Amino acid sequence: MTDFAPDTLIRIALPIAIAAPIVSSVVVGLTIVGRAKDPGERGVASLLEAGLAISFLASAMSALLVAGAFGPATSVVHDYGAWLALGRYEIPIVLLADGPGTGFSMLAAGLTLLVARFSRTYMLKEPGFNRFFVLLGWFASGAQLVAFAGALDIFFAGWELIGISSALFIGFFYERDEPVRSSMRAFATYRLCDAGFLMAMVSTHELLGSTHLSALDDSARLPLWQSTAIGLCFLLSVMGKSAQLPFSGWLPRAMEGPTPSSALFYGGVSLHAGLFLMLRISPVVAVSPIVQTVGVLVGVSTAIYASAVARTHTDAKGALAHATLSQVGLILAEISLGLTNLALIHIACHAMLRVWQYLRAPSALHDAHRTADAGRAVPPSANPSAAERRTYAAALHRLRVDDRIDALAEPVLGLARWIDGVDRRFRRLLRRDGQASG
């Protein structure tokens, strides 16, 4: 009888929720590589949808078990041993099935499944149909890892999978230059901001003795500067993933990807994954007033910036991206203020609304005509004040945030060129024919 105890069931359900999508991705990949004949779009979509459906069912099962639907509520932390153990250092395979985790998992699994179903028709006959579905499997597993991770190392693995698949989706139409450039920008932002996550992860292990998320509960016993440093490192990573100021520039460019992936990533899950990390590290945020203040300032300023930009954007997806960003900024402020339950509800409702809006975006003009809104543009002010004109111009140029970031990158590239030049001269000195390689 004990085999069917809720604890046993959830121990099985959690890995299935995580592994099913990536396993189906691998199966699709091997089928394409291994067979002379293409399995066909229908076959690929069905295989992936099966994996996503299994993941969703396992996720729903976990949620029910955690809620105590089949008896007493089950234990929250599930330890599967150590991924590796080396001296006193180990990467634990710990999954955490609590309310926020199962909630985020169901949201991610449900939205991914819906978007996959939508894409089966939307992406039909599109070059790269198979690639789209394979990437969807990677992303879904990454999102489930993030949702159920009980240790920072596991969380980071999922976090990276989401980041890599996001960059590959943005550069999906790789024949054109602009999607590739946008993909580079997004990836560079993610990777540089993830330096914060890595530092926070290592310092958590060294200062709190473990990378278990539960270890963060002890952050109050650290000196304030240490907990603040950890919190700020995490916040940097969140700002990159959730496109908060000053790292917002990649988001409108990310709309170069296919509409379903934009819906899933920037309306539904990826942008909110940063906020979910903030929820997970809320014990660190709670003990550091500096982290709270910075979180609120970043969130509110992003919300104001994004809502101003959204009003001047001329394309539907770009305006929607900034509208999404303004809400994400508000949610970040909520979490920083300690309103975690409100933030969780806000995340779920916002993600579902935005996915729907993104998926409808290609029909926006048609919808506008149908509802006779097309001719009802807001008339401009007859005599806008200087402040209004300046605000409009600033919003139209997105405060030139990208230009400022690029200006910061230029000296770094200049330094790189200088070092490379010195290196070439050094190697040339040591050669008889006076030529440096490369």
Place this chain on the structure above:
Amino acid sequence: MSGFAAPILVLGLSCLVLFAPSLAAGARSLAWLSLAAIALLHAFAITTGSGVWAFAAIAGVSALRAIGVAGSPRAPRATAWVVVLAAGIAATGLAFALPVLAFAGSLISIMLLAGAAPLHRTAARVIESSTPRMTEQLATSIIVVFAHIKFVAPLEIAHEVAPMVVRVGAVLALLPALTALVQPDLRGFYRSAIVMHGGMLVTAVGASGFGHAAAALLVSVTMSLALGGLGVMVASLEERAGLVALSGRAGRISAFPRLAAAFLLFAAAGVGMPGTAGFIADDILLHALWEESVAGSLIMVVASSLLAVATLMTFARVFLGPPTPSLAPDLRASERGVAIILVVVLIGIGVVPSVLLDAFSNFMIHFGARPH
């Protein structure tokens, strides 16, 4: 018994990297003879109980390489002789109980073979002369790291200079990671990636001085597999397209989809993609580094991020963009086979790292390594 699994694993992995370029290229029988002799010397260096003989065998490997490259431009041969000299110094230091000499010789051998700055000129010349030869050289770097851990890391000098070595290693990784962003051609990028990982390896070897021996071995194995595989792919691409400039977007993915996929997988493993050995190696190295230098670990994180950005930029320039037709075929069966084997091993270590790390740990306990 478990103490002997590590040498066998290390030897197997180094042989895999050593033979990969020749397997991929379908080399002539003479090349196989030379490689078999090198593999035998690798086996001897790993199994011998004497540090003197281990480094003498490593010197022998480099001497063979110097003779084997007869007829090629002068510098690679000179490069191989410099390694012979460094390994000889390490052997002499161990023979006459001169720990400073042993440590210096061993570290210089590792830096020369792995291409760490400022001794990267030698690796740069090898890459310029023949990219696959760099892959073969990386196979030997695994053996030297193993010998270092077994015979040199337990010396007091290794413990004393470890803080300095890890800090210097971190800086040595950062500079080439920066230069990787501005390389004008694919070989330049590959050279920068090698030199950056050389810095990482120096850090890891330094960390072995205060007990992180398994981390050092894992970093060397991962570096050899990932960058060795990348070297094979660079050679395959250059065989088809000549020297590859990194200007604009060349759109080769439509002509060489498998080559592009393999290139991306090796490059991603090199920058620590989850699910590959690189992720585990980076993670362990960061934790090891933190113990000695927080600033060092921050520098290493930044270096790794910069190389990741440079890697994706390079991939985009080489493979993405408007499709370019090519009459050259995609990866041949032999190249495909080598790529698949190396990728499977990289993913295998990434998913089940305990197989390798447990063997390493048991080996260290067996040889009474310094605990951390």
